[in-house]
Amino acid sequence: MSEPKPRPDPSGPTSRRSFLRTGLALGGAVGAGVGTGAFAGRAAAAAPEAKNLPPNVPEWSQSLGDGVVSRPYGRPSKFEADVIRRDVEWLTASRQSSVSFTPLHQLEGIITPNGLGFERHHGGIAEIDPAEHRLMIHGLVEKPLMLTLEDIKRFPRVNRIAFLECAANSGMEWKGAQLNGCQFTHGMIHCVMYTGVPLKRLLEEAGLKTNAKWLLPEGADAAAMTRSVPIEKALDDAIVAYAMNGEALYPEHGYPLRLVLPGWQGNMWVKWLRRIKVGDEPWHTREETSKYTALMPDGQARRFTWAMDAKSVITNPSPQAPIHGKGFTVLSGLAWSGRGAIKGVDVSLDGGRNWRAARLDGPVLDKALTRFYYEFDWNGEPLLLQSRARDETGYVQPTKAALRQHRGLNSIYHNNGIQTWHVLPSGEIENVEVA
Amino acid sequence: MSEPKPRPDPSGPTSRRSFLRTGLALGGAVGAGVGTGAFAGRAAAAAPEAKNLPPNVPEWSQSLGDGVVSRPYGRPSKFEADVIRRDVEWLTASRQSSVSFTPLHQLEGIITPNGLGFERHHGGIAEIDPAEHRLMIHGLVEKPLMLTLEDIKRFPRVNRIAFLECAANSGMEWKGAQLNGCQFTHGMIHCVMYTGVPLKRLLEEAGLKTNAKWLLPEGADAAAMTRSVPIEKALDDAIVAYAMNGEALYPEHGYPLRLVLPGWQGNMWVKWLRRIKVGDEPWHTREETSKYTALMPDGQARRFTWAMDAKSVITNPSPQAPIHGKGFTVLSGLAWSGRGAIKGVDVSLDGGRNWRAARLDGPVLDKALTRFYYEFDWNGEPLLLQSRARDETGYVQPTKAALRQHRGLNSIYHNNGIQTWHVLPSGEIENVEVA
Numbered sequence: 023m024s025e026p027k028p029r030p031d032p033s034g035p036t037s038r039r040s041f042l043r044t045g046l047a048l049g050g051a052v053g054a055g056v057g058t059g060a061f062a063g064r065a066a067a068a069a070p071e072a073k074n075l076p077p078n079v080p081e082w083s084q085s086l087g088d089g090v091v092s093r094p095y096g097r098p099s100k101f102e103a104d105v106i107r108r109d110v111e112w113l114t115a116s117r118q119s120s121v122s123f124t125p126l127h128q129l130e131g132i133i134t135p136n137g138l139g140f141e142r143h144h145g146g147i148a149e150i151d152p153a154e155h156r157l158m159i160h161g162l163v164e165k166p167l168m169l170t171l172e173d174i175k176r177f178p179r180v181n182r183i184a185f186l187e188c189a190a191n192s193g194m195e196w197k198g199a200q201l202n203g204c205q206f207t208h209g210m211i212h213c214v215m216y217t218g219v220p221l222k223r224l225l226e227e228a229g230l231k232t233n234a235k236w237l238l239p240e241g242a243d244a245a246a247m248t249r250s251v252p253i254e255k256a257l258d259d260a261i262v263a264y265a266m267n268g269e270a271l272y273p274e275h276g277y278p279l280r281l282v283l284p285g286w287q288g289n290m291w292v293k294w295l296r297r298i299k300v301g302d303e304p305w306h307t308r309e310e311t312s313k314y315t316a317l318m319p320d321g322q323a324r325r326f327t328w329a330m331d332a333k334s335v336i337t338n339p340s341p342q343a344p345i346h347g348k349g350f351t352v353l354s355g356l357a358w359s360g361r362g363a364i365k366g367v368d369v370s371l372d373g374g375r376n377w378r379a380a381r382l383d384g385p386v387l388d389k390a391l392t393r394f395y396y397e398f399d400w401n402g403e404p405l406l407l408q409s410r411a412r413d414e415t416g417y418v419q420p421t422k423a424a425l426r427q428h429r430g431l432n433s434i435y436h437n438n439g440i441q442t443w444h445v446l447p448s449g450e451i452e453n454v455e456v457a
Numbered sequence: 458m459s460e461p462k463p464r465p466d467p468s469g470p471t472s473r474r475s476f477l478r479t480g481l482a483l484g485g486a487v488g489a490g491v492g493t494g495a496f497a498g499r500a501a502a503a504a505p506e507a508k509n510l511p512p513n514v515p516e517w518s519q520s521l522g523d524g525v526v527s528r529p530y531g532r533p534s535k536f537e538a539d540v541i542r543r544d545v546e547w548l549t550a551s552r553q554s555s556v557s558f559t560p561l562h563q564l565e566g567i568i569t570p571n572g573l574g575f576e577r578h579h580g581g582i583a584e585i586d587p588a589e590h591r592l593m594i595h596g597l598v599e600k601p602l603m604l605t606l607e608d609i610k611r612f613p614r615v616n617r618i619a620f621l622e623c624a625a626n627s628g629m630e631w632k633g634a635q636l637n638g639c640q641f642t643h644g645m646i647h648c649v650m651y652t653g654v655p656l657k658r659l660l661e662e663a664g665l666k667t668n669a670k671w672l673l674p675e676g677a678d679a680a681a682m683t684r685s686v687p688i689e690k691a692l693d694d695a696i697v698a699y700a701m702n703g704e705a706l707y708p709e710h711g712y713p714l715r716l717v718l719p720g721w722q723g724n725m726w727v728k729w730l731r732r733i734k735v736g737d738e739p740w741h742t743r744e745e746t747s748k749y750t751a752l753m754p755d756g757q758a759r760r761f762t763w764a765m766d767a768k769s770v771i772t773n774p775s776p777q778a779p780i781h782g783k784g785f786t787v788l789s790g791l792a793w794s795g796r797g798a799i800k801g802v803d804v805s806l807d808g809g810r811n812w813r814a815a816r817l818d819g820p821v822l823d824k825a826l827t828r829f830y831y832e833f834d835w836n837g838e839p840l841l842l843q844s845r846a847r848d849e850t851g852y853v854q855p856t857k858a859a860l861r862q863h864r865g866l867n868s869i870y871h872n873n874g875i876q877t878w879h880v881l882p883s884g885e886i887e888n889v890e891v892a
Binding site: 154 | 515517518519520521522523524525526527528529530531532533534535536537540541542543544551552553555556557563564565566567568569570571572573574576577578580581582583584585586587588589607610611612613614615616617618649650651652677678679681699700702703704705707708709710712713729731781784785786787789818819820822828830832
């Protein structure tokens, strides 16, 4: 690898000057790369001479591969078998009321593949026959409805990319650095394109009575998940969705119907949606009283904490994705806000003493994951990596210390504090907290 | 179902007035819906009384389902088993040099799930070990490069949603209405978010010599696919991509590396990319001489027809997705242009005599699929459905007749003519041509 070099000017985007240094670093990396692999010897010899021949002919270039529709529905390469959702066995008593985490450290861009989107179930995965499924809308309405999937698909459709975050995401970290990897500290989130009918259209169809103020969506799973949703959100941007990333919802995500409440805590996005009751006051269900509330220092409980505050995490490098050698390094991460679009992300390499503006790349959308990058030349010194999100409301992601000072030590939900990764000279990375 | 009604004013978006008629139509549809399904009887009884109980308790609500990570990498519901890529057996002699088609009629939004993106192979699917794979850049460069995947991931990354269309998409239709379904007439296209390094960065790293004018990308598959790419495109928006929709490319899409040339014909997006030679003139390979050229009426051949012209197709209703009954109907489709963003889409219900503006919904991005809708109240009369795309350059999608007049009858590639679906009173739909 290349020799240690002074860190490039971090104030701006990668400059031609720093990029050329990148080149040198890669020159070294190429040497190292060619030093490994089956045909490295000949490759190393071939490249400098720039022969008009491939460096060698590997097996897969010598024989025909499988034909089309050998996999009518495709799947990843066998070499990507470790890119999966994972759970934490000690976290819950049963996998039927538990969570699995999105492998954020192994993903790029802002779209989460459906097969890798985190799961949170309270009664296991309901396997619903869509032909037998109905959505009932009743209560304070003029005309109760019993809708089939086909009925619902006759309403005008909308498409929206939105993140879905569990209110308990990063919850373990309230008590300090607990879990060693962003998959586990921040992986209760995903971002996809949903397609469905605006809930407003269905409620107009049923005809809301003048005293209609709250909704009670209910799931068809064994837990019959219920939450109280204020009518204002239902009439704003709520969607009854049947597709994500173009195809039908997967069973673990609520097939055939789920509620989508952009920017709000995932527990309210009722899966396997079978019923919406319209009422005039909240129902104070289990999921909004004994759960999904926060006991404050004064003994009072915060409740109805619906919107997810601005948050970010560095996905690479991170404990599950260490740095392999000095030189030019791509720092990458995700930022999001339940209150609007991300305005900017700042990155620190020294535990929050100095901040530099990250580069946002790809679509920057309202209430969606936003990808950020910060490229730098690592000289092998220890680093304390942090990211800090800012949203269009002016809100700035707080430190964990500031959150604890305000909320006390009894919280489980809504930890959007700044995360710190400690990079060791070896390139290995630890989950730590800085005073 | 509802009685036939006069068609709503088609000039604008769905009005409150027409939506209320929708309501009536759905009222009818609800009756029909409740008339089917296991618990329909009780459901029909329960709904009007608006009991605060679900209409019944199906099996999946009575027992716990599978737990988290029962599928560490998820897959669709067993009830979606018919949502797959399909091929046409008579089209090619071997499935190892053939095509499978995206099920456009079963998809929503603009993102294609990786497992459903169409395939076109010339030597089957190369199953490449990424640790053994290299990308060589040589020829008219100052410093030939031999890059590992790890090297490539040390370059700054970009994320971009782009459509990929085979130049032969709709090619069978040149000779008239041949294939009965948009999966087969238009399914050689998909749209995903790619992540990778701009090719410009890699060429800067190698250092282009002053006479560098063309590139020859080569695949590592048994066909060793090669195409000549002008340096202007390589330095503009070309990407060497390793991820689509957030995860590694699937093997059938070029794992671990493919070339991305936004807006240009798919044959040039070399998969399993192993080598890029830099030269001063095109190589006139098989894929740009005997193939992917067009014999014009005067005996001359059109070649280097890189950009895909503006095009659209109605995906629903369509031959594989008939209309189930009269009443409010959602017409949905996709539009795209290789020359920029879609400016608008017009829809005709009468074979092109009258046109109405469709509603675009979801992101409208440069060189990406764009979703359009036109909602109307179907009274059971026969229809001739057409869509016509317009892009930001002012280009308007032509009729097939106009294309044939200009290109003659020897063409296979670049058929972007207006497609016609004939809706029968039964709701069934045929692929037809109108004079």
